[in-house]
Amino acid sequence: MEKVITGNYAVSYGAKQSRVQVIAAYPITPQTSIIEKLADFCAERELDARFIKVESEHSAMAACIGASATGVRAFTATSGQGLLLMHEVIHWAAGARLPIVMGVVNRGIAPGWSIWTEQSDTLSQRDTGWIQLYCENNQEVLDTVIQAYRAAEQVLLPAMVVLDAFVLSHTSEAVDIPDQEMVDEYLPPYSPEWKLDVDDPHAFGALVTPNEYMELRYKMQQAMEQAIEVVERADEEFGDLFGRRYGLVEPYRMDEAEVALVTSSTITSTSRVVIDELREQGVPVGLLKVRLFRPFPAQIVRQALAGVSKVAVIDRNLCPGVGGIFAQEIKAALYNDGHCPPIFGFIAGLGGRDVTPDLIQEVISFTFEHDAPPEPILWRGVKR
Amino acid sequence: MSEKKRVHEPYARNYEIPEEEYAYSGSVSCPGCGAVLAMRYALKALGEQTIVVIPACCWSIIAGPFPYSSLKVPIFHTAFETAASLSAGVRGALDVQGKEDITVLAWAGDGGTFDIGFQALSGAMERNDDFIYACYDNEAYMNTGIQRSSATPWLAWTTTTPTERPKEERKKPIVEIVAAHRIPYAATVTLAYPDDFVRKFQKAKSIRGARFIHILSPCPPGWKAEAHDTIKLTRLAVQSKVFPLYEVEHGEKYTITVWPKEQVPVAEYLRLQGRFRHLTGTNVQAIQENVDREWTKLVAKANA
Numbered sequence: 001m002e003k004v005i006t007g008n009y010a011v012s013y014g015a016k017q018s019r020v021q022v023i024a025a026y027p028i029t030p031q032t033s034i035i036e037k038l039a040d041f042c043a044e045r046e047l048d049a050r051f052i053k054v055e056s057e058h059s060a061m062a063a064c065i066g067a068s069a070t071g072v073r074a075f076t077a078t079s080g081q082g083l084l085l086m087h088e089v090i091h092w093a094a095g096a097r098l099p100i101v102m103g104v105v106n107r108g109i110a111p112g113w114s115i116w117t118e119q120s121d122t123l124s125q126r127d128t129g130w131i132q133l134y135c136e137n138n139q140e141v142l143d144t145v146i147q148a149y150r151a152a153e154q155v156l157l158p159a160m161v162v163l164d165a166f167v168l169s170h171t172s173e174a175v176d177i178p179d180q181e182m183v184d185e186y187l188p189p190y191s192p193e194w195k196l197d198v199d200d201p202h203a204f205g206a207l208v209t210p211n212e213y214m215e216l217r218y219k220m221q222q223a224m225e226q227a228i229e230v231v232e233r234a235d236e237e238f239g240d241l242f243g244r245r246y247g248l249v250e251p252y253r254m255d256e257a258e259v260a261l262v263t264s265s266t267i268t269s270t271s272r273v274v275i276d277e278l279r280e281q282g283v284p285v286g287l288l289k290v291r292l293f294r295p296f297p298a299q300i301v302r303q304a305l306a307g308v309s310k311v312a313v314i315d316r317n318l319c320p321g322v323g324g325i326f327a328q329e330i331k332a333a334l335y336n337d338g339h340c341p342p343i344f345g346f347i348a349g350l351g352g353r354d355v356t357p358d359l360i361q362e363v364i365s366f367t368f369e370h371d372a373p374p375e376p377i378l379w380r381g382v383k384r
Numbered sequence: 385m386s387e388k389k390r391v392h393e394p395y396a397r398n399y400e401i402p403e404e405e406y407a408y409s410g411s412v413s414c415p416g417c418g419a420v421l422a423m424r425y426a427l428k429a430l431g432e433q434t435i436v437v438i439p440a441c442c443w444s445i446i447a448g449p450f451p452y453s454s455l456k457v458p459i460f461h462t463a464f465e466t467a468a469s470l471s472a473g474v475r476g477a478l479d480v481q482g483k484e485d486i487t488v489l490a491w492a493g494d495g496g497t498f499d500i501g502f503q504a505l506s507g508a509m510e511r512n513d514d515f516i517y518a519c520y521d522n523e524a525y526m527n528t529g530i531q532r533s534s535a536t537p538w539l540a541w542t543t544t545t546p547t548e549r550p551k552e553e554r555k556k557p558i559v560e561i562v563a564a565h566r567i568p569y570a571a572t573v574t575l576a577y578p579d580d581f582v583r584k585f586q587k588a589k590s591i592r593g594a595r596f597i598h599i600l601s602p603c604p605p606g607w608k609a610e611a612h613d614t615i616k617l618t619r620l621a622v623q624s625k626v627f628p629l630y631e632v633e634h635g636e637k638y639t640i641t642v643w644p645k646e647q648v649p650v651a652e653y654l655r656l657q658g659r660f661r662h663l664t665g666t667n668v669q670a671i672q673e674n675v676d677r678e679w680t681k682l683v684a685k686a687n688a
Contacts, residue, residue: 021477021480022473022476022477022480024469024472024473024476048480049480050476050477050479050480052472052473052476052511052513053511054469054472054507055503055504055506055507055510056503056504056507058465058466058469058504059466059468059469059472059503059504059507060469062462062463062466062469062470062473062504063469063470063472063473063476064473065462065466065470065473066437066460066462066469066470066471066472066473066474066475066476066477067473067474067476067477068473068477069460069473069474069477070435070473070474070477070478070481071477071481072476072477072480072481074473074477088463089463089466092462092463092466196435196458196460196474197458198432198433198434198435198457198458198486200458201453201455201456201457201458201459202453202458202459203447203448203450203452203453203455203458203459203460203461204458204459204460204461205460205461205462206444206447206448206449206450206451206452206453206459206461207444207445207448207449207450207461208449208450209449209450212450
């Protein structure tokens with residue numbers, strides 16, 4: 001069934017079709033309409049879930065942890081400051097190995113107040129042990145929520161489905177709502193081996209001495225490594241049933257490319273148009289969209305960039321003191337590979353500033369014109 | 385002061401404490417720890433169909449390090465400020481699975497309740513979330529080594545309120561604050577009155593919605609008291625009216641469940657605790673006056 005819906009409603013529909021059982025959430029712009037729609041679904045009995053209207057995002061995640069630990073599918077959504085408030089319990093969810101899925105609308109971090117898109121909020125949570133998937137359009141958002149549950153429940157790690165503020169969250173597109181019966185076939189009920197159960201009592205999360213703690217982290221890393229394959233398989237299986245696949249990364253017009261542009265989220269959509277135009281003019285440039293950021297699919301990124309002589313990365317985020325975070329990750333992925341082309345790290349679009357086709361075109365031209373990046377951080381569109 | 389006593393003998397008399405044990409012996413608490421006995425009584429009342437949520441507190445340790453557990457019921461250990469919010473999630477999950485008969489017990493210390501977990505507690509009470517929140521109050525951050533909390537009594541010594549400048553603020557009236565959320569049931573209990581303790585937990589179990597139980601729980605190292613005085617201290621706390629035993633239904637129906645029979649001055653309760661050793665006679669008199677004032681207010685509510 002096709003509907004014209006916003007990115008936020010795509011998250012809500014994704015959660016609904018996944019038959020989430022407990023939702024705990026708190027409003028924050030620009031996420032709020034996700035949970036408003038879910039409240040409607042619950043009120044109208046279109047979704048048989050308990051919606052706990054908590055008093056903060058910290059409590060939202062804590063309630064999701066409690067619900068997931070008791071053996072049900074739990075969901076929340078947040079953005080920016082709300083995500084940052086959750087930080088402690090975001091770690092807890094992952095450490096407790098609970099496959100909670102959270103929709104996160106990227107929002108600039110205060111101060112000064114920003115409600116517009118920027119990835120620094122979710123990227124600041126990159127070390128928490130959550131799977132992170134960055135989406136380009138509303139269909140991908142909806143499909144990724146369902147895929148995220150499928151993958152998360154196999155590796156017992158939580159997952160964030162990330163979308164841009166306003167550019168997706170409040171922009172309507174035609175979206176196919178997957179048939180419920182087919183989703184049920186794809187995503188069976190959550191049935192964990194370990195849960196809070198009075199008939200099989202266990203203590204979860206107790207004090208661990210240095211004799212055991214390291215093994216917990218080792219197993220978490222193993223699960224993360226496994227997640228690369230599991231997320232890919234979840235995407236393939238989804239494709240078999242619904243005819244849509246996204247990949248962990250997506251190389252676009254990379255054949256014979258000399259320069260590869262690397263993007264994520266909605267900057268990718270704009271970049272596709274620019275790449276098409278440049279290709280028509282005979283410019284050997286291709287595009288690599290990174291969809292899975294955690295675990296970082298380093299091997300796949302290496303393969304995708306194997307043939308290029310230069311890489312340009314556009315980061316709509318900033319790690320102060322270092323630069324763009326996607327650029328860092330790509331440098332790290334290529335460093336030990338032997339083939340380590342110059343990597344140009346561009347920062348653009350912070351706090352929701354538009355990343356226009358002209359800007360992207362200039363980034364590409366600049367990369368062609370220079371043998372190596374003249375500066376470690378290449379700011380674009382900044383008023384100095 | 386005229387004290388028109390409301391006597392509630394029917395449930396207090398001939399009360400039998402269940403023999404079943406859900407707390408194993410041999411836990412790693414300090415000698416004389418009130419919190420261990422408190423859990424033992426609470427679980428005797430609640431039974432095996434109970435899930436316990438424990439935030440950071442002494443019980444994070446007492447429950448035992450991995451792979452051990454000192455309880456026969458499931459435990460979820462959680463972050464300091466999340467006892468109430470996490471319990472709300474457990475409750476929601478049980479309900480959607482049709483397991484409404486299972487009791488969820490949030491079991492937090494005073495720091496996790498009066499201070500860092502206060503927002504989540506208020507949220508859950510306002511929503512009337514269906515679980516029992518029990519606060520075993522040892523009146524300071526004892527697990528980190530005796531630092532002041534908002535539950536620490538007025539003028540007490542702690543490591544962050546040294547005797548040269550003891551705690552200047554009065555103890556936060558947590559039951560009053562929680563009861564003001566108009567939850568179905570709030571009560572106080574302590575160890576010298578196990579019948580009252582068990583009856584209140586059983587009563588709480590029989591009620592749906594948010595329930596709050598405040599437990600006075602001596603900490604011999606933190607109170608600088610003798611381990612063998614734990615029960616005596618809680619009896620003196622009740623008899624001196626420092627810690628009255630009462631319950632509040634729907635935020636308005638106050639019932640004093642144990643009326644002090646002995647005329648015990650507050651000094652007798654304070655005298656057994658090194659944390660009050662620095663007090664002057666004037667200090668003790670001021671504390672006595674405060675206790676009397678609070679007791680009068682409580683009696684007035686119970687008689688209303």
